[in-house]
Amino acid sequence: MATQPIYQFYCELWDYNPKIWRRFQAPANTTIAKLCYILMTLYEMQGNHMFAATVPVEENLKVFLKSSGTDSSNVKAFGPRERRFEVPHEDIFSFAGYGDGEGDKPEDATAFKIKELLPHPGDQMLFEYDFGDSWEVAVRLEEIVIDKALPAKELPRVLAGEGYGIVEDCGGVGGLYDLSEALQEGEGDAYDELVEWLGCDTLDLGDFDLEQKNRDLKRGPRFFKGIYEG
Numbered sequence: 001m002a003t004q005p006i007y008q009f010y011c012e013l014w015d016y017n018p019k020i021w022r023r024f025q026a027p028a029n030t031t032i033a034k035l036c037y038i039l040m041t042l043y044e045m046q047g048n049h050m051f052a053a054t055v056p057v058e059e060n061l062k063v064f065l066k067s068s069g070t071d072s073s074n075v076k077a078f079g080p081r082e083r084r085f086e087v088p089h090e091d092i093f094s095f096a097g098y099g100d101g102e103g104d105k106p107e108d109a110t111a112f113k114i115k116e117l118l119p120h121p122g123d124q125m126l127f128e129y130d131f132g133d134s135w136e137v138a139v140r141l142e143e144i145v146i147d148k149a150l151p152a153k154e155l156p157r158v159l160a161g162e163g164y165g166i167v168e169d170c171g172g173v174g175g176l177y178d179l180s181e182a183l184q185e186g187e188g189d190a191y192d193e194l195v196e197w198l199g200c201d202t203l204d205l206g207d208f209d210l211e212q213k214n215r216d217l218k219r220g221p222r223f224f225k226g227i228y229e230g
Helices: 032-042 057-067 172-185 189-198 210-229
Strands: 006-013 021-027 051-055 083-086 124-129 135-145 157-162
Touching: 021 032, 032 051, 032 124, 032 135, 032 210, 057 124, 157 210, 172 189
Parallel strands: none
Antiparallel strands: 006 021, 006 135, 021 157, 051 083, 051 124, 124 135
16 A cells, blocks of 8 residues: 555646646655656656756745745745755766856755655756756646555556657757657658658657556666666
C-alpha cells in the first residue's frame, strides 16, 4: 500500500504549442534526481545529455504565503533565492561549470527529496535537459494526496497528458517546430531528409499513449539512474 503521501504534479514542455503536458504522481520520498528521470521518461528523452533542476525557493515561498492570506511582498527566502540540482559528474556543464561563487554551485540531486524541496501545492520547479538544445519542462505540484488503497508498486504513474514528447538532438523547440511542419507536409526535400534522419516516416508528434507511458515508467527511471549515477 502507498503508506506515504502522494505528490501529484502537472508539467508541460516550455515554449511549445500545442502544449505537450503530463499529469503524474510520485511518492513523497522520491529524490529530485528520480523526479528528473520520471520527466525524462515521460518526454521520450534518451539520456544522452546532462540535465539540471532549479527550484525557485523564494518565489515558491511567496506563492504559498499569499495563498495562506499572508502578506508576502517583503518576504525573502532563508538562503539562496533559488537552488539548482544536478547529479555529480565530471562533465564541464556539471558541478564545476556552474556559477562563480560557492553559493552558485549545484547541489546533489540524489541527496534531496521532493517532500523537502516542494512541500506545498503550487510549488514549482524547472527541469532542463541538454544544455545545447535547451529543452525546458515547467513542473508544478498540484496537490498532495493520501491513498492507502493504492499499491505502492503503481507509483510513479501518469494520469493524463497530450503530445508525444521531444525528439533527441533535433535542435530544441525550434527544431521540433521544423520537424512538425515537415511531417505535416509529407513530401519534399525537408521531409525526405527528416525521414532518413529519423529512420521512419510514422512519427506522430500529437500521439500520447497513456498505457505505454505507464509501462515506460516501470523501467525508465531505473534505466536513467544507471546512466547518470552508475
